[in-house]
Amino acid sequence: MSIAMNTSSTSISSTHLSDNRSGRPVHRLIRALILAVACWVLSTPLTTVGGSGAAALGCLLACFWIDGQQRSHTLLQLRAPALILLAGLLVAFSAYVSTLLTNSTWLAGSIGALPLYQSAQFVFWFTLAAAITITLRHTARRHAWGALPELLFVASAFVITLAAHQRGMIDRPYFIGDYALIRGLDPTSILMAIGVGAVLALAVLLMMENQNRHLPYHVGILTVLCFSLLFYVQFFGLPSPQLTNDLGLTGQQGSGGGADPDNPFRDGENNASDREAPVAIVLFRDDYEPSNGAYYFRESAYSEFNGRLLWTAENPDLDPDLVSQFPSSPIDVSGEVPAQDKRRSVTTTIGLLTPHRSPFGLDAPVRFETAPNPNSLRFRQTYTVTSLVPEFEFPDLIGRKAGSPDWTLEQWAEYVQMPDDPRYGEFARQLTATLRPEFADDPYAKAMAVKAWLDENGIYSLKNEHAYATDPAASFLFGDLTGYCVHFAYAATYLYRSLGIPARVGVGYSVPSSNRAGGSALLIQAVNGHAWPEIYLEDMGWVIVDPAPRQTLVDMSVEPQDSLQQLLGDMLRDDAAFQAFLQDRAGNAVINWALLTRALMILTLSLLALCWLIKIYRLRCAAWAAENEQYRLVYRAALDTLAAHGERRRFGETREAFARRISPQLPAFKIISDWHLAAAPGYAFDASLAMAGAGSQQRISGHSKQQWSAQFIELQTQLQQSKAWWQKTLAVVHPLSWIKSR
Numbered sequence: 001m002s003i004a005m006n007t008s009s010t011s012i013s014s015t016h017l018s019d020n021r022s023g024r025p026v027h028r029l030i031r032a033l034i035l036a037v038a039c040w041v042l043s044t045p046l047t048t049v050g051g052s053g054a055a056a057l058g059c060l061l062a063c064f065w066i067d068g069q070q071r072s073h074t075l076l077q078l079r080a081p082a083l084i085l086l087a088g089l090l091v092a093f094s095a096y097v098s099t100l101l102t103n104s105t106w107l108a109g110s111i112g113a114l115p116l117y118q119s120a121q122f123v124f125w126f127t128l129a130a131a132i133t134i135t136l137r138h139t140a141r142r143h144a145w146g147a148l149p150e151l152l153f154v155a156s157a158f159v160i161t162l163a164a165h166q167r168g169m170i171d172r173p174y175f176i177g178d179y180a181l182i183r184g185l186d187p188t189s190i191l192m193a194i195g196v197g198a199v200l201a202l203a204v205l206l207m208m209e210n211q212n213r214h215l216p217y218h219v220g221i222l223t224v225l226c227f228s229l230l231f232y233v234q235f236f237g238l239p240s241p242q243l244t245n246d247l248g249l250t251g252q253q254g255s256g257g258g259a260d261p262d263n264p265f266r267d268g269e270n271n272a273s274d275r276e277a278p279v280a281i282v283l284f285r286d287d288y289e290p291s292n293g294a295y296y297f298r299e300s301a302y303s304e305f306n307g308r309l310l311w312t313a314e315n316p317d318l319d320p321d322l323v324s325q326f327p328s329s330p331i332d333v334s335g336e337v338p339a340q341d342k343r344r345s346v347t348t349t350i351g352l353l354t355p356h357r358s359p360f361g362l363d364a365p366v367r368f369e370t371a372p373n374p375n376s377l378r379f380r381q382t383y384t385v386t387s388l389v390p391e392f393e394f395p396d397l398i399g400r401k402a403g404s405p406d407w408t409l410e411q412w413a414e415y416v417q418m419p420d421d422p423r424y425g426e427f428a429r430q431l432t433a434t435l436r437p438e439f440a441d442d443p444y445a446k447a448m449a450v451k452a453w454l455d456e457n458g459i460y461s462l463k464n465e466h467a468y469a470t471d472p473a474a475s476f477l478f479g480d481l482t483g484y485c486v487h488f489a490y491a492a493t494y495l496y497r498s499l500g501i502p503a504r505v506g507v508g509y510s511v512p513s514s515n516r517a518g519g520s521a522l523l524i525q526a527v528n529g530h531a532w533p534e535i536y537l538e539d540m541g542w543v544i545v546d547p548a549p550r551q552t553l554v555d556m557s558v559e560p561q562d563s564l565q566q567l568l569g570d571m572l573r574d575d576a577a578f579q580a581f582l583q584d585r586a587g588n589a590v591i592n593w594a595l596l597t598r599a600l601m602i603l604t605l606s607l608l609a610l611c612w613l614i615k616i617y618r619l620r621c622a623a624w625a626a627e628n629e630q631y632r633l634v635y636r637a638a639l640d641t642l643a644a645h646g647e648r649r650r651f652g653e654t655r656e657a658f659a660r661r662i663s664p665q666l667p668a669f670k671i672i673s674d675w676h677l678a679a680a681p682g683y684a685f686d687a688s689l690a691m692a693g694a695g696s697q698q699r700i701s702g703h704s705k706q707q708w709s710a711q712f713i714e715l716q717t718q719l720q721q722s723k724a725w726w727q728k729t730l731a732v733v734h735p736l737s738w739i740k741s742r
Contacts, residue, residue, distance in 0.1 A: 016646040022322045026624055032063035035136070039129040040159035051121035058129035061340065081137055087131035093129035276561070279354045279507075280524040281568040282362075283518075285347040288389055295511045295522065295542055296532070298322070299360035303504035304492075305417040309472070310490065310505055317411055319504070323541070324358045327368040327383055330343065337364050339539045342396055343388040351379040351572040354412075360508050361385035364541065374574035392540070400537040402443040402501045415502035415536065418494045419471050423478055425498040432499065443501045447535050447545045450495045454488055457481055458549035485531045488547045492533040506544065521569025523561055611735035615640070618738055622708065630708040631679035636741070638672050638715055643741040644731035645723050665722050668715035675703060675711075 036059040043055040078086070101107065101120040108116050116160060140146030212737060282297075290296075302310035303318050313319050320334045337343065348362055349371050359368055359381075367386040373379050403412060418424065431453050432446045439445035459482040466483055469475035473490035476483045489505045496503035510530035516522050532546035618640050622633035642648065647666070649658040659673035731737065 011018065022381055026244070028063070028067045029364055031150075032060050032067075034154060035133055036060045037700055038154045039132070042157045043125055043129070046116055047125055048121050050118045051125040054122040054126040055129035059133045062130040062133035062135060066134055066141075080139065080142075083135060087135050091128050091131050094124050098124040098277055105125055112647060201209035277354075277526045278561070278564065278568065279352070279356075279526055279528075280521055281351045281353070281565070281572055282522040282524060283349040283569060283572050284352075284520045284522065285349065285384075286345070288344070288346045288362075290389070290513055291391070292544075295509075295513055296363055296506070296530075297360045297509040297511070297524070298365075298506050299356065299358055299365065299508040301504045301506050302531075303532070304414060305419075308419075308470070310493065313414075315410075315414060317357055317408070318414055320363065322358075323361075323365070325367055326359050326381055327370050329370070331368040333368075335368050337350035337366055337388045338539050339390075339392075339396075340388060342392055342540075343390055345386060346389050347386050349382065349384045349572060351568070352381040353379065353568075359383055359385070362387040363389045363544075375571045378568075378571060390543070392543070397444045397537060397540065397543060398439070398442060400444060402538070403536055404538060412502065415504065416497045418497045418499060419474065421471065421474055423474065424494045427477070428495040428498045431495070443499075443535065444498050444537060444543070444545075447492075447496055448502060450492055450499075451545050451547050454492060454547035455550055458483075458488055458547060458551070460484060460488075460549045460552040460554065462554050482553070488549065489531040489533045492545070492547055496533060496535055504534055504542075506532050506534045506542075510546075515565075517565075519566065521565050521572075522639055523565035523568065525561070551613060609733050615735060615738050622705075622712075627703075628707055630703070631676050634712050635676035636710045639714060639741040640738040641716060641719065641731070642666075642669065644734060645719050645727050648740055649742055666713055666715060666718050670717055672708075672711050672715065675708075679703075 005595065027575055036056040039059040040052050040056040043052040049053075098120040101123065102114055104116065111119075132153070134149050139149050230656060282587045284294075300312055301319050301322060302312060303713070304311055304313040304315060321337070323331055323333060326329075343364070346362060350360070351373075356719060363408065364383065365385045365387045367393045369384045369386075371382040371384045403415070407415075428446075428450065432440075434451050435442075435445055459480070461482045462484055464476070464480075464483050466472040466475040466486070473487065473494055476487040477491040477494075486505075493505050495502045508530065509524050509528040511522060511524055513527045525740035532544055534542045534544050619637050622630055622637055625633050639649075642662075647662055649655070653661075655673060655677060719731075723731075
């Protein structure tokens, strides 16, 4: 009969849950708060403070309303398409009302334009959030898989809002970035905390939908993992996006020589993604404004023809002005830079935000040195470059011979080698045939003629098929003339070489000088990745002659990132780290013991706090649970309390024997144990024994929460009277006493 009643009780409970899947009041509140925060996070970058508050309020009210309805409610009987249509009509109507309010001159004159706009935003975002929430909760209550859309919504809210930060925009979202910047903080710390909170919130929401009884344990494990992530980041830095920009400037070292896995003509295929992502910040220690309107930072060059195209040189006699390794000690660039009287020294400090193959510098670097890294979590590498930047005028370049008299015949041959295609030479001679007689044999004038023709006739586009041609440059030049910087650079370099002018393709970044906005910091973004042709003129060195097509099929411009540029510049400019850097170089600070100790203390305190929360939850959760859960939760709380005071079930001892053994001293536990055993499903125990000492002959299923609570309080009183003071003190302060409970 007991089994039959338990089965009936289980059936009734299941029916109740199927009729109201929204869960207990506490669960409803937690779910509503999670969804409301998600709505607030999503709406904050898109509307006013009042609008985002309205979104959170609309979500909360919609959650409470729909969770309070039974399955028989008319709204819950609607099919998903009908509900989505109804929600869409409601949002459209609110948008219409919002527009009417905004455009009403009479209301604007009565209450003011700003209050009217705030009211319109409130109406729209309140309705939008309520409609989304009702749709999500409707799906969750009608279908077993309904929790998934809610989880995706919450995840999307945080991912979309923090996506810009994930790509390196650490000043976004602005409401967090501004808060951090005002207080001199790195927004990374705040955003990491939000990310951890989002993970825990998602876990809680999923476990509640699954009615998981082990919720605190799973949340505890996730919390430990999250704190472990924070601990890892403190010592090993933030994960950096493995970007591959237009030209493959970041990532792993490409192969040279005859191997061609990193064909530069294929890089444009993925050019549209992550264009705004920052890759480096440059601090100018000397003021410098380039005359051509752009800062050129050279990282590498394609100068050696490998039989199919130009690639990085394996011949050590080529490109002595390039450095392939990051400096661990000062590196002086081999070879003297010519025309120093027409150049000036500019020192820059560069902080890399993503891994690079090799260091880059402004135009003509002559010295690379290590620099203190003031924020190792943010910057992958920092170094200082001294460059001799050109201040050439047109008359300085006209009349110069091509190449260097100090080159060997082999060097000359390498810098003019190119595909065996006569069309290059024929076409180049056609382009230069119209030069005035005094410039007919001038290398710089010829190069400018080629550049002018490409400027006028070339079309900039990322969509092309030239990458798969045998000679991509020829396919571009003698085809549709549609390509991006690599195509223009290779085509121009081959045309220059066909005219006997030593040339190469420079690879790096080109940043408009206007981006500095009058400051000393310059942000380099993935979109600034560039390739350009260079020619070598006697007594002048490598001179950039970069085509700039007037026709373009793609907008490669990005919004100014002044706040991010300033933030990263301030981080790199932190000269307070210089002394620590010198100490580290001297070997006096191999391990940052202060940081290690602080991190260990934080981790230890966090784990202790987690254990405390689990202990309190196990002792108090019965007060929030339903009556049919009291037999299990109160009995577990009693076992935890006994374990904290040193009373534990021995190995092999049954529950009944344990209760009998301690009953002379703690009779209240004997009653709790008997009640538990009588109510436990499938446990062969005489229910009449459960009434012993209770003063009632009612069935165990009739015990109320108050009766269970009274017996538990009585057990605590008996423990207080029978245990020594030190045992009672240890029971209170020990955070892990519940682990030994069984």
